[in-house]
Amino acid sequence: MNTEGKNIGSTETLEERIGIDRTVIAGFRIVYINVAKFMAHDNVELERQGKLLYMLKDGSGFRWLKIKDNYCFGTLVAGTRNTKFMKTDFSRMDVFIQNVGEGNLQNDTVSGYKARLEKILQYVYDEYGILIDSSNIRLNEMEINCTFRLKDEFYKYHRVLRLMMFNLPKNFKKLVEYGRTDEKNVCIKNETFLRGNESVALKIYDKKEQLYQKLGFVTQTDIMRIEIVLKKPAKIKEVFGSNLLDLISDKKINDYYIQQFVKIIENKYRKWQKYNCNYLLEQITYHKKQNSRYWKSNLLRECGNMEQINQIPVLLDIADLLIVVKKIDKNGHFSRDKKELLRQCKHNNVFQQKDADKAEELISKVHSAYKMYTEDVTPGIQMDMTIDGEVLKAV
Numbered sequence: 019m020n021t022e023g024k025n026i027g028s029t030e031t032l033e034e035r036i037g038i039d040r041t042v043i044a045g046f047r048i049v050y051i052n053v054a055k056f057m058a059h060d061n062v063e064l065e066r067q068g069k070l071l072y073m074l075k076d077g078s079g080f081r082w083l084k085i086k087d088n089y090c091f092g093t094l095v096a097g098t099r100n101t102k103f104m105k106t107d108f109s110r111m112d113v114f115i116q117n118v119g120e121g122n123l124q125n126d127t128v129s130g131y132k133a134r135l136e137k138i139l140q141y142v143y144d145e146y147g148i149l150i151d152s153s154n155i156r157l158n159e160m161e162i163n164c165t166f167r168l169k170d171e172f173y174k175y176h177r178v179l180r181l182m183m184f185n186l187p188k189n190f191k192k193l194v195e196y197g198r199t200d201e202k203n204v205c206i207k208n209e210t211f212l213r214g215n216e217s218v219a220l221k222i223y224d225k226k227e228q229l230y231q232k233l234g235f236v237t238q239t240d241i242m243r244i245e246i247v248l249k250k251p252a253k254i255k256e257v258f259g260s261n262l263l264d265l266i267s268d269k270k271i272n273d274y275y276i277q278q279f280v281k282i283i284e285n286k287y288r289k290w291q292k293y294n295c296n297y298l299l300e301q302i303t304y305h306k307k308q309n310s311r312y313w314k315s316n317l318l319r320e321c322g323n324m325e326q327i328n329q330i331p332v333l334l335d336i337a338d339l340l341i342v343v344k345k346i347d348k349n350g351h352f353s354r355d356k357k358e359l360l361r362q363c364k365h366n367n368v369f370q371q372k373d374a375d376k377a378e379e380l381i382s383k384v385h386s387a388y389k390m391y392t393e394d395v396t397p398g399i400q401m402d403m404t405i406d407g408e409v410l411k412a413v
Contacts, residue, residue, distance in 0.1 A: 029123065029239040034166040035387050036275045037125030039245065040114045042159035043135070043263070048096050048109065049075045051083075052147025059146065061086045065097075072098040072107050085148075090116065090141045094148075110158060113138060121233045123225065123241075125163055128268050155263040157254050162275050163245035165225055166383040170376070171240050172224035173197075173207035177331050177368075178377045179222055183211050184330045185286035191215050196223075217253040220282070221245040244384065246278055268391065276388040284381050291338075298333065298342045314359050318366045325368075335374035336363050 051074060056062055063084040071079030082097035092112025099106055113135060115122035126134060135152070142148050168175070183193050196210040210223040225243040229235035248254050254261040258270050301320070305313035321333040333339055336359065343359070344352045363370050 029167065029237050029241065032124060032165065032167070032241070033390075034164070034383065035125065035127075035390055036162065036164045036272045036384075037127055038131045038271065039122055039125050039161040039163050040112070040159075041131075041157055041161065042110055042112055043155050044108070044110045044158045044251075045154045045156035045262075046109050046111070046139075047107075047151040047154070048072070048083075048148055049151050050149040051078075051080070055147030056083075059085075062146065068098075070098045070100055070105050072096060085142075085146060090145075091138050094142070111138075119233070120235055121229055123165070123229060123235075125165060128266060128271065132263070156251065156261045157263060157266065158251045158261070160248040160254055161245055162248070162271055163243050164275065164279075164384050164387045165241060165243045166387065168240040168242050169379060172209070172226065172242060173205075174371065175242070175373075175376050175380070176208045177325075177334065177371075177373050178380065179208070179211050180329065181290070181331050181334065182283050182287060182377075182380075183213050183220075183222075185290055186213055186220060186282055187286075189215055190220065190282075214247065214249075217248070217250050219247040219249065221247060242380070242383075244279070244283075244380070246275060272388055272391045276384070279384050287377060287381070294332075294334070294338065295342055298339055299346065302342065302346070314355070315362050315365075318359070318362050318369065322366055322368065331373070333369055334377070335372065336360065336369040337372075337374055339369075 053064070056064060063082075064080060065082040066080045068081030071081055073079045080097070083095070085094040086092075087094070092114060094109075094111040096109040097107070099108065115124070115126060115134065117124065135155070139150050139152055142150060180193075180195075190213045192213065194210075194212040195208055196212075197206050197208040199205075200207050208224075209227050210221065212219060212221045212223075214220060222242065222244050225241040226237055226239065228243075229237070248257060251261050257274050258266055260266075301317055302313070305317045305320075309316060317339075318333070324332045339359065340356055343355050347355070360370075
């Protein structure tokens with residue numbers, strides 16, 4: 019990573035918590051425009067004439083306006099349109115976190131988000147001469163994330179993340195991956211995994227790399243962000259009971275996030291662990307029957323080949339296989355089998371990257387972030403930590 023001319027930063031103050039990132043707000047009302055101040059900018063558009071007008075408090079009006087700021091907020095649009103039954107005024111604004119130097123590294127609490135929004139609305143008035151009534155602000159889109167430090171480089175988690183993305187519920191559609199080529203090390207380093215549908219998406223990405231590419235922010239700390247994106251007002255209403263900002267709380271956000279994480283990531287991974295344990299048992303039995311002398315090398319080779327073909331791990335970690343081998347050992351040969359399997363893994367090193375530990379690391383990080391919140395506000399929520407009535411635990 020070339021750091022020349024870049025912003026050398028620190029992540030020591032990063033709070034590993036669940037919080038708000040980008041939103042799209044609506045429902046606010048423009049009550050006054052200083053037209054001269056507004057039109058002094060070259061990043062604005064204003065259409066004042068039309069059959070239908072968005073009326074202001076002073077009796078003047080406009081049909082449509084747009085500000086493309088990209089400094090303190092994204093884009094603000096407001097105007098009026100004729101629906102099937104009546105004239106309807108509309109307004110919307112992209113709101114994002116933009117701290118000096120580190121961008122949106124730190125997510126917001128609800129109180130922090132409201133304070134940020136208040137500053138943005140004051141900026142809109144001071145800079146563009148637009149006065150906004152914010153009493154009825156609603157959330158049309160919302161990103162909720164958990165951001166945390168990693169023990170290893172992000173791209174080394176790609177097998178775990180691809181497996182977790184594969185395990186998502188079927189209503190999550192196509193998986194999209196973004197990465198970059200590393201010509202020096204002759205490899206592709208995945209940076210973003212995204213899968214979702216029209217109303218919700220799950221996005222997991224390399225926050226360290228994203229901040230470097232976007233802001234030139236350089237840190238030696240590896241950082242992951244796991245983000246749930248609520249794309250529509252109806253989805254936000256479904257999740258929180260209302261999309262009115264004043265009815266959104268940190269408790270609702272934290273409870274929803276952890277419930278979804280457990281449901282679509284953790285529980286699915288635990289279920290895969292149980293399935294995979296049985297699958298490995300079947301494969302051991304099969305390969306022993308095929309060739310009792312070389313069953314270990316044949317099994318590892320097949321696991322590697324299947325992963326290359328199917329693009330998801332069959333054997334995530336050699337430790338998973340050793341658990342099954344020990345479980346079925348009847349003749350006291352486990353130590354010998356373990357030694358030989360580990361020797362064989364010198365030629366199948368992908369199974370010795372401690373990827374099972376990486377999966378547990380991610381799960382633990384999210385639960386720790388939720389615990390940090392619940393330590394301040396009790397009681398927490400009761401989560402369903404079972405599958406088919408069985409208590410969840412590692413295989």
